[in-house]
Structure formats: C-alpha cells, structure tokens
Amino acid sequence: MPDIMTTAQRSRAMSAVKGKDTGIERFVRSALHRRGFRFKKNVARLPGRPDIVLPKYHTVVFVHGCFWHGHENCKASKLPETRREFWEQKISGNIVRDAKHAQALRDSGWKVLVIWECSLKYKSISDKEAAVESLAQSIKVNQ
Numbered sequence: 001m002p003d004i005m006t007t008a009q010r011s012r013a014m015s016a017v018k019g020k021d022t023g024i025e026r027f028v029r030s031a032l033h034r035r036g037f038r039f040k041k042n043v044a045r046l047p048g049r050p051d052i053v054l055p056k057y058h059t060v061v062f063v064h065g066c067f068w069h070g071h072e073n074c075k076a077s078k079l080p081e082t083r084r085e086f087w088e089q090k091i092s093g094n095i096v097r098d099a100k101h102a103q104a105l106r107d108s109g110w111k112v113l114v115i116w117e118c119s120l121k122y123k124s125i126s127d128k129e130a131a132v133e134s135l136a137q138s139i140k141v142n143q
C-alpha cells in the first residue's frame with residue numbers, strides 16, 4: 001500500500017504514537033515517583049524506546065495510547081470508518097512492532113509492562129491512583 005500521508009501528517013501521527021511526554025505519561029511517572037520508584041525515561045537504546053525504565057526492577061513500562069497501539073476490546077481503539085483499510089494496516093503494523101519490541105526486551109531479561117491510556121484518561125483521581133497502584137505491584141512482583 002502506498003504511503004499516502006504527507007510529511008506533516010506523518011510527523012503528527014508519529015508524535016501521537018510516541019508523544020514525548022503526554023499528560024498520562026507525566027501522571028504515571030509522578031505517581032510512581034511518589035511511591036519511591038526511580039526510573040529513566042524514553043531510553044532510546046532499548047527496543048521500542050520504553051516510556052519508563054526501572055533498572056532496579058529490570059522492568060520497563062510502556063504507556064500505550066489505545067488507538068495507536070490497538071488496545072483489544074477497547075472503545076478508544078475503534079478505527080475511523082473512512083480509510084478503513086489504511087488504518088487497519090497502520091494499527092496492525094503497530095501491534096506487530098510492539099510485540100517484537102516486547103519480545104526483544106524479554107529476551108534480554110526485562111519485564112515488560114503496559115499501562116493503557118483508557119485506565120487513566122477521563123478517570124477519577126482515585127481510579128487513576130488504583131491503576132498506578134496495580135502497576136506498582138506488578139513492578140515489584142518477581143517475574
């Protein structure tokens with residue numbers, strides 16, 4: 001399929017895929033930091049450039065946007081009706097790429113965790129805290 005996105009569209013799309021520091025990412029980072037976790041962010045040398053890297057726990061965390069990363073059975077990942085085929089290919093490509101990155105990370109000894117946008121966006125503060133608490137437990141638990 002020809003790549004019909006303009007450069008500007010593509011760069012917007014890519015920044016949406018890898019938003020440098022979305023509100024959700026900031027929330028997760030600061031909530032983890034408050035719980036005493038220390039981490040690096042967007043470590044470029046690791047596959048997929050994980051959003052949060054916790055060397056002490058050999059754990060990486062991806063904060064995934066539901067649409068771009070194709071969250072299964074999630075309302076927020078519903079594809080637009082127009083240019084359906086384009087979006088299906090685009091998003092399934094992202095899913096395949098994410099899976100490859102996760103496998104490469106696991107192969108080199110990292111635990112790979114994902115926190116989805118829908119568990120945080122438009123949620124009450126207590127729901128958000130609960131989502132981060134569950135992430136925190138997963139970070140601490142042995143693989």
Ligand SMILES: [Zn+2]
Pocket residue numbers: 066071074075076077116117118119
């Ligand atoms: Zn979702």
